Amino acid sequence: MVVSRSRLRQGLAKITVYVVLFIAVIVALFPIALIIMNSFKERKAIFRHPMTPPLPDTFSLIGYEKVIERSNFGLYFANSLIVTLGSMFLILFLGAMAAWALSEYDFKGNAFLGIYLALGIMIPIRLGTVSILRLMVKLNLVNTLWSLILVYTAMGLPLTIFILTSFMKQVPKELKEAARLDGASEYRIFWMILPLVRPAIATVAVFTMIPIWNDLWFPLILAPGEKTKTVTLGAQQFLGQFVSDWNAVLSSLTLAMVPILIIYILFSRQIIRGLTAGAVK
Numbered sequence: 001m002v003v004s005r006s007r008l009r010q011g012l013a014k015i016t017v018y019v020v021l022f023i024a025v026i027v028a029l030f031p032i033a034l035i036i037m038n039s040f041k042e043r044k045a046i047f048r049h050p051m052t053p054p055l056p057d058t059f060s061l062i063g064y065e066k067v068i069e070r071s072n073f074g075l076y077f078a079n080s081l082i083v084t085l086g087s088m089f090l091i092l093f094l095g096a097m098a099a100w101a102l103s104e105y106d107f108k109g110n111a112f113l114g115i116y117l118a119l120g121i122m123i124p125i126r127l128g129t130v131s132i133l134r135l136m137v138k139l140n141l142v143n144t145l146w147s148l149i150l151v152y153t154a155m156g157l158p159l160t161i162f163i164l165t166s167f168m169k170q171v172p173k174e175l176k177e178a179a180r181l182d183g184a185s186e187y188r189i190f191w192m193i194l195p196l197v198r199p200a201i202a203t204v205a206v207f208t209m210i211p212i213w214n215d216l217w218f219p220l221i222l223a224p225g226e227k228t229k230t231v232t233l234g235a236q237q238f239l240g241q242f243v244s245d246w247n248a249v250l251s252s253l254t255l256a257m258v259p260i261l262i263i264y265i266l267f268s269r270q271i272i273r274g275l276t277a278g279a280v281k
Contacts, residue, residue, distance in 0.1 A: 032257065039063050039250035046246055063247030064255075066238075073252065075227070076234035080256075083145050083230060084212050087152035091208055092201060094153070095160030100190050102161065103168040104176070114165065120158030125151070126217060136222055143225040151218050156208040167200040168193060206264060213260055231256040 037053050038046045045058035054060075067073050102114055125132075132151060133142075141147040171193055179189045194201070219233040235252040238245040 032261075035250050035257070036254050039247070039254040041247075043247055046250070060247075063245075063249075063251030066245060066248040067251050067255065070248065071234055071237060071252070072226070073231075073234060073255065076229050076231045077255070079145060079228060080213060080230040080232075081259075083148045083152065084209055086145070086149045087156065087212050088205055088209055090149065090153040091156040091160050092205060095157050095204070096164055096194060096201070097190070098157070098161045099164035099168050100193065103165045114162075117158045117161050121162060125155045129217070129221060133221060141222075143223050143228050145223065145228055147222040148218055148228075148230075151222065152212045152215075156212070160204045160208065163204050164197060164200055167197045171196055209263070210260055213256075 034050065038050060040054040040060065040063075041049075041058050042060045042062065045054070045060075049058070052058075098117075102110060136142050136147045141150070176189055176193070179192060184192070214232060215230075216232045216236070219228075219230045220236075223229070224233065231252070235249060235256065238248040238252065
C-alpha cells in the first residue's frame with residue numbers, strides 16, 4: 001500500500017513537471033509562431049484573424065515582396081552575418097585563451113582578475129553607451145561594422161571566460177602533464193584541451209550569438225548608415241509614426257529569425273550537454 005502511494009506521488013510529480021514544461025514551451029513558441037503565420041497573410045487578415053494560420057483566401061506573399069523591393073535586405077543580412085561571425089570568433093578565441101590562463105596558471109592577481117571579469121556579467125554594457133560612442137567617434141569607427149564587432153566582443157567576453165574557466169578546471173591534470181612530458185608546448189596543449197570542452201563552447205556560442213544577432217541598440221547608435229544596417233535595424237524602416245507596414249515588418253522579422261532557429265536546432269544537443277555538465281559540476 002505504501003509502495004503504491006509512493007509510485008502514485010512519483011507519477012503525479014512527473015505529470016506536473018511535464019505540464020509545466022509544456023506550458024513553458026507554448027509560451028516561448030507562441031510569439032514566434034504568431035509572427036511566422038501572420039507574415040504569410042494579407043493586411044486585413046492580420047488584424048481580423050491574427051490567431052488563425054494562413055488559409056487559401058488569406059495567404060499572401062506581399063510582405064516578402066515588399067521587403068525585397070523596398071529594402072536592401074540582402075545587404076542587411078550580410079552585415080548581420082559578418083558582425084555575428086566576427087564577434088563570435090573573437091569572443092570564443094580570446095575567451096578560451098583567457099580561460100585557459102586563469103584555470104591553468106597560478107599567478108599573482110589571478111583571483112582578482114577573475115572577479116573583475118565576473119563584474120562584466122553583472123554590469124550592463126549599455127550603461128556606457130555615451131562613452132562608447134565618444135570612443136568610436138575618436139577612432140573614426142562610426143558607421144562601420146568594426147564598431148559593432150568590438151563592442152559585442154567586449155560584451156561577450158566576461159560570460160565566456162567565466163564559463164570556460166570552470167570547465168577547463170575540470171580537465172584532468174594528468175592529461176596536461178603527460179602532454180608536457182612528451183614535449184608539447186603550451187599552445188599545443190591549449191588546442192588539445194579545446195575539444196574536451198566543446199559542449200561548453202557550443203553553449204557559450206549560442207547564448208552569446210542570439211543577443212548579438214537580435215540587438216537593435218548598438219546598430220541604431222553606432223552604425224545607422226544604409227551600408228552598415230543590420231537585419232533588426234533594417235526591419236525598423238517599415239515602422240512609422242503614423243503608418244506601419246505590418247506585412248513587411250512580420251516578413252522581415254521572419255527572415256531574421258530563420259538563421260537563429262536553424263543554428264539553435266543544429267547545436268541543441270551540444271547546448272543540453274553543456275548545461276547538464278555545468279549543473280552536475
